[in-house]
Amino acid sequence: MQTIKALINRYRLHNPQYDDLLKQFVESVATLYSMPCAFLAIAENDHFWYKAKAGVTIDRIDLANSFSHQVVTSNQSLLIEDTLNKPEHQNNHYVVNPPHIRFYAAVPFRLNGVAVGSFGLFDDAPRKGFQKELILLENLSQHLSECVELISNNLRTSEEHQLLNNSPAALIHWQVRPRLSTTFLSNNVGTLLGIAYPEDLGAFKLDEHIKENDLDAFLFSIKNHQQGALNCECDIRINRSSGQAHWFKMISRGVFENKTLVAIQGLLINNAEQKYLEKRILNTNERMSLLLEASGLGTSDWDIQNDNLRVNNRWCDILGLHPDSVDSSVLFWNQLVHPADKRRLSEIVQDNLRGHSEFMSFEYRIKHARGHWLWVETYGKVVTRDENGKPLRMAATHRDITEKKTAELQTERQRRLFSFINHAQNLFVAQRDIQQACEKIFPELLELADSDYGFIGRVLEEDGAPCLHIHAISDISWSSDSAKEYARFKEGNLRFTNLKNLFGHVVTSQAPVIANQPSKHRSSVGTPNGHPLLKRFLGLPISRDGQTVGMIGLANKLEDYTQADVDFLSPLTNTLAYLFKAVDVEQARYDAEKRLEYLAATDPLTSLMNRRAYFAQIDNISHSRNTEICIAIFDVDNFKHLNDTYGHPVGDICLVEISNAIRQLVRESDVIARLGGEEFGLYIDSQNQQFCQTLLDELRESIKKVVIETDKGPLTGISISIGATMVPSLANEYGVPHIEEHMKNADDALYIAKSEGKDCVRWFVTSQATENAHPNKKSIK
Secondary structure (H helix, E strand, O other): OOOHHHHHHHOOOOOHHHHHHHHHHHHHHHHHOOOOEEEEEEEEOOEEEEEEEEOOOOOEEEOOOOOHHHHHHHOOOEEEOOHHHOOOOOOOHHHHOOOOOOEEEEEEEEEOOEEEEEEEEEEOOOOOOOHHHHHHHHHHHHHHHHHHHHHHHHHHHHHHHHHHHHOOEEEEEEEOOOOOEEEEEOOOHHHHHOOOOOOOHHHOOHHHHEOHHHHHHHHHHHHHHHOOOOEEEEEEEEEOOOOOEEEEEEEEEEEEEOOEEEEEEEEEEEOHHHHHHHHHHHHHHHHHHHHHHHHOOEEEEEEOOOOEEEEOHHHHHHOOOOHHHOOOOHHHHHOOEOHHHHHHHHHHHHHHHOOOOOOEEEEEEEEOOOOOEEEEEEEEEEEEEOOOOOEEEEEEEEEEOHHHHHHHHHHHHHHHHHHHHHHHHHHHHHHOOHHHHHHHHHHHHHHHOOOOEEEEEEEEEEOOEEEEEEEEEOOOOOOHHHHHHHHHHHOOOOEEOOOOOHHHHHHHHOOOEEEOOHHHOOOOOOOOOOOOOOOOEEEEEEEEOOEEEEEEEEEOOOOOOOHHHHHHHHHHHHHHHHHHHHHHHHHHHHHHHHHHHHHHHEOOOOOOEOHHHHHHHHHHHHHHOOOOEEEEEEEEOOHHHHHHHHOHHHHHHHHHHHHHHHHHHOOOOOEEEEEEOOEEEEEEOOOOHHHHHHHHHHHHHHHHOOOEEEOOEEEOOOOEEEEEEEEOOOOOOOOOOOHHHHHHHHHHHHHHHHHOOOOOEEEOOHHHHHHOOOOOOOOOO
């Protein structure tokens, strides 16, 4: 439904041309009813304004206080014979205050069936018996509404005539019977067509002013109407009085009664500029065609609604297609686009279709008729849209950039490869772990090689036969068995021992293997259960000094592997060869360092830890434990006598056997060392002194059972004396004595054990400290 505001605008109620007529009408109604006040009030926003009035002194009233509001909202007449008798109206602003309304009668004023105001009367005195007059008032309101509509139509017609007379179009009307004759010409015919306005319309013949070459087009339109055509259109030139010919487009419409043509209406539109532009466009198109042919550009013109894609011959030549074999649907062209580029190309086209971009420019691959891929550059845009912005037509140019793009890609791939190699070297230098380095570079290697999966392996020897130790591999968890293999790889323990297969042939032949049909290669033995289909395979040996020290395996490139791939990746295989050598050198250095560390920390006779290493480890333990620890020193009793009696070689054997006996009893968490001569140190990993006492007694008893065969008969009864101390927790202490102090305490306890008859265990107590400097300490060993 139309709103009141829309109707006010439509019927132009604010136009002053209404004022005199409506004022006279309202004043006449007031006189007719002998009323002091009559009005036509129109609702607008929050008030009513008086379009016409008689006896009313104000221009508008508030919506809330007006009786007219009730008339408009109810769309019914309102009669109040005495407002003071109506409680709902007694306190109304316009009852209490001027004009002191006592009598009120009003009916809806409707436009197009919608109440937009009220038409009525009021008086400051009450009146009765107005029911019949109210019906007449309703009729007068309807009559007033019709007058407004007539005025509105007259205003609109006048404007339309004025618009037509000032427009670049002229209207002409012909009657057909009894003959074709002009019955109407718009006033602007003379100025628009450049001819004199005729004094006699019936004698005016438009065909006499049409240029001779265009007369057939005019007569053809008239003939079509006579044969039943409703609408026709033609372009004609009018010979002006000045002697120049001017282009016009004539749009004509036949008027029929009972299927018989009775009249023709024609609209002549100034078409000179359009014709000029058409000529310019035609010339431009001709020049553009020549330029396109010279530039080697392909072109396409896509009728989007009808899915009709027209292309020029050059675009067909670029793709090796015959023009007659080209399908006009977009689907045909989409299937030629490289799978890896389809999604991005679609996104770019859709962005332009939606108006998100002014134009589109994209480089992508498209399939040549012979099967290879071309790189092309497409530049285009939507050139036509409907009134709602929906795309109707898209034009584009296409250029073969294969040579340039191939060179760019090759340069970029080389740059990425050398960056990749540098990354691999840096990773190895930083981590000293060839598997971690290979794992981190492996995804980038697959991307560079355009391959789905593969591996990097180093040739090692296992059980006298070569095998491949895998340093990087794609996730091969294709089945439960392969998942176990992949788990072994993650632990660094995956090896391929069977080299009688396709990738093994790379190692045994020491040459690259290019297999674009793997199943037909002489070394192919198939793939494991669950393995994805092997479409293409490339194996690259990693060689150093004429020997294959590893290999790279790559599989399932979208296109065939070629010698170019081998050449491209050769810098990587050379780098890996030197990295593998670096691994061997690093491992040898590591083994040598470990050997030196072992020799520096080991007693050569007993293979036990030596004094320096022992002190360092005990010091570290004592400061890292939050509990007490036990340190013991034991000494072979009467060892000087043993050496003097049996000789030093037997003494050395004795020390070795004692070391072996100790090893049998102590635990892995305990630490045993030869401190020098016949003296040994022992750290017991326990804070329980009773447990330590038991262990030390077991040591003494086990050594007593040692028997050594000598030239002078069996050597038995070897005994040891032991001094021990419990060391307090040093982990959270500050400024405590160094571990040597605690070793000295154990040594003092050993002295007590020696002085009390040997072959016993004694614990350090503080009261013994004064005896530590006993002058005969060494002599009693």
